[in-house]
Ligand code: FES
């Protein structure tokens with residue numbers, strides 16, 4: 001690892017100002033950054049730890065079951081939160097898929113998202129929860145919907161000095177589910193990740209959201225598939241149509257994990273499975 | 283680069299150190315403090331050999347900067363026995379033969395201890411899954427799981 005200056009600011013404004021310097025990196029849980037520094041793919045001159053800034057960690061539920069998750073909240077806490085398990089099951093399931101327990105005790109949800117890997121395990125769950133991303137900088141604050149955060153692999157709309165502070169999940173979803181397509185039971189990266197969330201009125205799907213990870217340069221929503229589901233009740237025909245529409249929405253690559261064709265087919269299959277399970281849970 | 287003054291508590295002992303920011307907690311424990319029970323396998327978070335407990339949570343110490351552990355309480359394999367009596371997990375590893383070369387053992391024991399502190403009433407399947415971040419290249423895991431199940435049973439019945 002190359003040498004660097006280490007800073008531990010205690011306010012966001014201070015952290016943001018430091019982060020506007022060139023060759024500065026934010027340190028959250030460290031599970032991506034430190035590995036990158038060891039591999040010399042990251043060679044920051046300044047590392048700015050966020051752990052001393054108060055108010056960035058923790059999960060709060062409001063009266064309408066809206067949930068705010070601080071960016072520095074550990075993946076393990078997201079996984080074990082009863083409110084998230086109940087109201088945003090897909091997100092709890094996604095958090096539980098990151099690395100090992102030892103890694104989830106370090107890794108933060110903010111780091112998982114800011115790293116902007118299209119395969120991040122929490123991203124599909126945040127997409128189907130309609131998460132709003134709160135961002136702060138020395139210049140002020142703004143909020144961006146999660147699907148508008150990413151611009152490419154490893155790329156976001158975050159400007160120099162901007163720091164993700166929290167994820168707001170505006171309302172509870174009736175049923176949701178996340179499936180990670182992988183080889184190893186734990187400690188694997190997603191070949192693809194599919195999340196579905198539904199709201200129901202008796203047997204009718206009143207709202208549906210489908211989030212796809214690792215099948216396009218950025219995580220995406222499968223809007224056409226969602227529209228097919230809305231206003232209808234579940235049937236094999238409907239599921240097949242939704243699966244096909246979701247597969248059509250993605251633009252996967254072939255890599256050492258699997259081929260684009262396999263990814264596309266699995267999006268079809270796993271969309272059907274996640275929607276079916278989300279409806280069963282609603 | 284400037285070294286940082288860092289005070290941390292390891293196995294109940296306070297250490298006041300001057301450390302370079304790029305030193306991992308694993309390096310601080312092994313090289314600066316001299317506690318070499320914690321092992322370095324992969325150094326990339328994949329093998330669990332470097333597992334220590336920080337503020338009650340098991341973490342891979344190869345992915346933690348030593349400077350960020352300032353003010354924290356850390357438990358390593360050297361700190362598990364109390365008054366010369368081995369921790370139930372340590373004893374169970376010896377009794378079942380849950381190790382061969384022993385390189386992965388401190389990591390497994392610490393990870394298992396954290397799991398048992400959290401909830402000893404897990405099924406074997408649940409322990410197997412929860413220990414998925416620890417790799418052993420010798421035993422085939424059967425005896426390791428036996429050891430963990432034996433310790434869990436002991437902790438449940440004496441609690
Ligand atoms: S040495 Fe830390 S996980 Fe392998």
Ligand code: FES
Pocket residue numbers: 380381382383384385386387417418419420421
């Ligand atoms: S006993 Fe040799 S690696 Fe586990």
